[in-house]
Amino acid sequence: MSEIALAGVSKSFAIAHKAVHALAEVSLTLPKGGFYALIGPSGCGKSTLLRLIADILRPDAGSISIGGHPPAEARKRHEIGFVFQDASLLPWRSVLDNVRLPIEIAGRSVANPADPMQLIELVGLADFAHARPSQLSGGMQQRVSIARALALRPKVLLLDEPFGALDEITRQRMNLELLRIWQETGTTAVLVTHNISEAAFLADRVHVLAAHPGRIVAEIGVGLARPRTLALMRTNSFAQAQNALRDALFGEDGAAEEEAEIAAGQAPT
Amino acid sequence: MSAAASRAAEAARAGIRLPGMAQSFGIPLLLFAAIVALLEWLKDSGHLPITVPAPSQVAEAFLQSYGDLLYHMGPTVLGAVLGYALAISIALALAAIATSVRGAEPPIFRIGVAIDSIPLIALTPILMVWVGNGLSSRIAIATIASLFPLIVGSIRGFRAVEQNASELFHVLSASRGQAMVKLALPSALPYLFAAFKIAAPLAILGSLIAEWVSADRGLGIMMVYALFSFNVPLAWLTILAVCALAALAYGLVAGIERLVVGAGSGERLHSDG
Ligand SMILES: Nc1ncnc2c1ncn2[C@@H]1O[C@H](COP(=O)(O)OP(=O)(O)O)[C@@H](O)[C@H]1O
């Protein structure tokens, strides 16, 4: 429910004494309540961008604000929910205790946390509340991770390739679920993905990144009506949205080689 | 197929399954009885050398001298327990330094390797000149004997926090104390307990070695006396007692681990697809 704004944000890392420009002069505005996707080949700085918003990293230059405040403030007020690529659950805690963790940590500083059991029901795992993470499949673990990220009713929900490791069928189901949750909670969602159809299916607007240096090369609105269902994926307008993304990623003529590389999950360097 | 036949087929597929108790105690007990009977027979028929007693002779020695055995066990166990506790304290302190001070890990590791590679039986007489031959020498040798695995386990444990988990705690704005109690400690426990389990029998061995060299009381000196007086059954009795102590020490730590860490993660309930 907060607007996210980046202005002239740059970030580089030193790898073997050489500076790698993970992000250069990135500016973007994500109005509150929307669903946004960041898409681009691996290594183009998507995770770095998300980590900057979550105050895990500090920018070298430029400024970031969440609802008008610096990310560190938003973080300390527990307004940020983060979902990692691997679920990153604590293996010694049950599902319920994992979802409860943020509430334990925030203590009294959050007045109105969500009910962990309701969250577990929201992600469809009511029967597994007392199971250990290692007893769950990858998809179920990731759902727990989403429930955990929602525990403090965050104003922004950041998801870093949350379904990247899942098979296509499970991924599709998770996408539908994520949309439902987002609509129920009204949070501002930012999803990192390298999957074109996922980006088109979920987002209101897709920001396309390119590497070396990491930068935003296109911003594409997805004008598909909500609520979105699987039937939508067979429509012409969905195909057009995907094509627009593909064009932005590969150029109008769609360099076939590069596209094949992306499909194989490799980063064009 | 009849119900009985299908049940039999089911059992065959599952392999022979014994009830839990029979599985964990019955089979080892049966095996033990078989070995005892075999040894007894071998000794009777003169196939065993004079240095190996019949089990019945050892049992007899036990009945005769279990009082002595208990009397001598006391200082050995005390030295081992204190040395073990000291080794754990040292290892935790060294691991804390190794994981928090940049560049401290390699030298600490190297010192650990160096100490571990000293033959204890050669070091013990020298150490006794410094610390005397009483409880302090048992503690010193038990500490040295159990230190290295504890250092390795503690360093690994202190480094066991996953990057993502620590980033999660950062995003959640957890305090240092919360990160320690809710993340660092539980992440470290499996590694710590693995080391605790390996080190416990080593501490007993260390205490025993100290007594071999010099002591007025202890399982080690009882063992040496039995050997020099060529009381073969008694020598074997002390050896068995040490084995039992080592196994008990391991079992005790494993029991504490189960209490602290919980019964483990169990079976997978579900998979995708
Ligand atoms: N902690 C880090 N240390 C050094 N280099 C990093 C670090 N994080 C990211 N990078 C570099 O920054 C670039 C962008 O990385 P990342 O944001 O992870 O890309 P993406 O998520 O799009 O795959 C890469 O070249 C990567 O090697």
Ligand SMILES: [Mg+2]
């Ligand atoms: Mg990434």
